[in-house]
Amino acid sequence: MSYGLLWIETLLACLLFLTAAITFGLRRKTRIARVLFALVALLPLLPPAAAVVFASITRFAVGVRNDTFLWAILLLACYLGGAITIRTFARQRDAAGVHRAFSWPLARIVTAWLVAVSLTAMTVWNLDLQAQVEIQALRAEAGALALSAAPPPIPDSANASFGYQKAHDCFVAATIPADKDVEYRDLDPRSPEVKAFLLRQQKTLELVRQAADMPECRIEFDYARPDMAKLLEEWPKFRTGVRLLAIAAKAEAASGEVNLAVADCRRLYSLAEQVGSAPALIGGLVTIADDSRASSIASLVLGAVSTQSELDQFPSPDLDVLPRTFARSLRSEEALGLALYCDMVTGEGVFAADISPLVGSVMWFGYFRDDIVVYRRHLQRVQRVAEEPYYEASTERQQLNDSYSQRNGGILAAQIVPSLLNSLRAMADAQALRSAVVMARAATRYRLDHGDYPAFAELLVPAYAEAFPVDPFDGKPLRLKKRPDGSLAIYSVGHDGKD
Numbered sequence: 001m002s003y004g005l006l007w008i009e010t011l012l013a014c015l016l017f018l019t020a021a022i023t024f025g026l027r028r029k030t031r032i033a034r035v036l037f038a039l040v041a042l043l044p045l046l047p048p049a050a051a052v053v054f055a056s057i058t059r060f061a062v063g064v065r066n067d068t069f070l071w072a073i074l075l076l077a078c079y080l081g082g083a084i085t086i087r088t089f090a091r092q093r094d095a096a097g098v099h100r101a102f103s104w105p106l107a108r109i110v111t112a113w114l115v116a117v118s119l120t121a122m123t124v125w126n127l128d129l130q131a132q133v134e135i136q137a138l139r140a141e142a143g144a145l146a147l148s149a150a151p152p153p154i155p156d157s158a159n160a161s162f163g164y165q166k167a168h169d170c171f172v173a174a175t176i177p178a179d180k181d182v183e184y185r186d187l188d189p190r191s192p193e194v195k196a197f198l199l200r201q202q203k204t205l206e207l208v209r210q211a212a213d214m215p216e217c218r219i220e221f222d223y224a225r226p227d228m229a230k231l232l233e234e235w236p237k238f239r240t241g242v243r244l245l246a247i248a249a250k251a252e253a254a255s256g257e258v259n260l261a262v263a264d265c266r267r268l269y270s271l272a273e274q275v276g277s278a279p280a281l282i283g284g285l286v287t288i289a290d291d292s293r294a295s296s297i298a299s300l301v302l303g304a305v306s307t308q309s310e311l312d313q314f315p316s317p318d319l320d321v322l323p324r325t326f327a328r329s330l331r332s333e334e335a336l337g338l339a340l341y342c343d344m345v346t347g348e349g350v351f352a353a354d355i356s357p358l359v360g361s362v363m364w365f366g367y368f369r370d371d372i373v374v375y376r377r378h379l380q381r382v383q384r385v386a387e388e389p390y391y392e393a394s395t396e397r398q399q400l401n402d403s404y405s406q407r408n409g410g411i412l413a414a415q416i417v418p419s420l421l422n423s424l425r426a427m428a429d430a431q432a433l434r435s436a437v438v439m440a441r442a443a444t445r446y447r448l449d450h451g452d453y454p455a456f457a458e459l460l461v462p463a464y465a466e467a468f469p470v471d472p473f474d475g476k477p478l479r480l481k482k483r484p485d486g487s488l489a490i491y492s493v494g495h496d497g498k499d
């Protein structure tokens with residue numbers, strides 16, 4: 001109601017200003033004065049024209065569709081129609097040959113314009129108050145959602161997050177420029193550079209191991225008032241831990257220190273699960289990435305295992321961890337997104353620091369209120385899809401993708417939905433890798449008992465595994481093939497579903 005009233009008052013104020021300018025201009029005797037007031041008469045064109053330009057940018061450049069574009073076009077059309085009508089009547093002449101505008105009461109027109117401007121200002125003020133009330137209610141809801149998905153408080157002495165922070169500070173202090181080239185991918189674990197790197201970071205590595213051995217991790221974060229900028233500051237310390245453990249495990253396996261390599265591999269999985277305590281989708285994505293790295297290192301370490309005692313130090317990974325973590329991340333992401341909308345409207349936070357509260361209130365009624373509906377609908381659909389096995393939800397994912405492609409509203413949804421869809425695929429990849437490690441561990445036990453890997457997967461069940469891990473991409477057991485050189489290939493069919 002208030003938004004429609006603002007539309008009417010804006011149109012009325014623009015037309016009254018134009019009427020006053022035309023009336024005053026036609027009464028001037030000099031040509032210069034008339035030209036000047038003709039230019040002044042163009043000023044009321046700016047508000048409806050600006051509304052159309054902004055609505056066109058969001059519709060055609062950003063790709064967001066809602067009713068704001070139509071209302072802006074209608075405002076401009078009504079103004080132009082009214083302006084043409086007013087000008088036509090103003091320039092008509094009476095029987096004496098005098099313009100009709102000479103008989104119009106200029107004082108009353110100006111007074112009416114001032115009243116219209118005052119009413120418009122009052123409506124804007126009321127809209128701003130209404131927006132602030134709705135924003136505060138939304139922020140409270142976002143805080144409640146974030147708290148519902150937050151991990152329980154734990155003592156600082158038992159919180160692994162502080163251990164990772166100490167390790168990261170130690171890592172930074174001991175790092176030299178050459179260390180940036182040392183990465184766990186494609187490195188020669190026996191190279192002098194890797195040995196020197198691990199020697200410099202020996203204290204850091206011990207701190208990371210101590211943190212990874214802790215059973216609980218809770219990122220210190222204001223869960224009642226989610227802030228993405230503050231959350232992003234937490235990731236470097238976890239990346240430091242993953243990098244060090246991966247390099248150390250690979251180097252230890254290559255040098256025959258299998259017990260240490262297995263222990264560090266187990267810690268990699270533990271660290272990945274601890275990152276999942278972060279209250280946002282990015283925490284789930286980092287968990288997925290770190291878990292995939294842990295699985296890659298585990299495949300190398302299991303190949304170096306030569307005794308049952310070494311294998312016993314590496315328990316079979318829990319296949320339900322990733323779905324649980326991802327589901328919790330999506331619930332937290334909804335809270336973070338709602339808080340981000342509030343920040344954009346109020347001009348708070350690093351992502352919206354340049355937005356004035358008044359502009360934010362206009363944006364709230366013009367775009368954000370509708371966008372929130374779209375954002376929540378998309379996110380809740382992704383949550384439902386994520387609860388289903390990946391191979392069973394292909395139709396739902398395609399429908400969600402088509403819905404996003406149409407872009408029926410949703411500035412934030414247009415940014416996050418592609419990430420959500422990609423995250424579903426990334427989780428399936430990580431789940432396939434973790435399942436392959438479960439199967440590889442069973443095959444390693446078989447090798448220790450029989451001196452060779454099994455030629456068929458059926459030889460592992462039920463003596464070495466209760467059941468075959470399921471391929472998340474087709475619902476069938478993971479594939480196992482023995483290569484001519486005696487090594488073993490355990491793999492998923494992947495996204496295309498082809499073996």
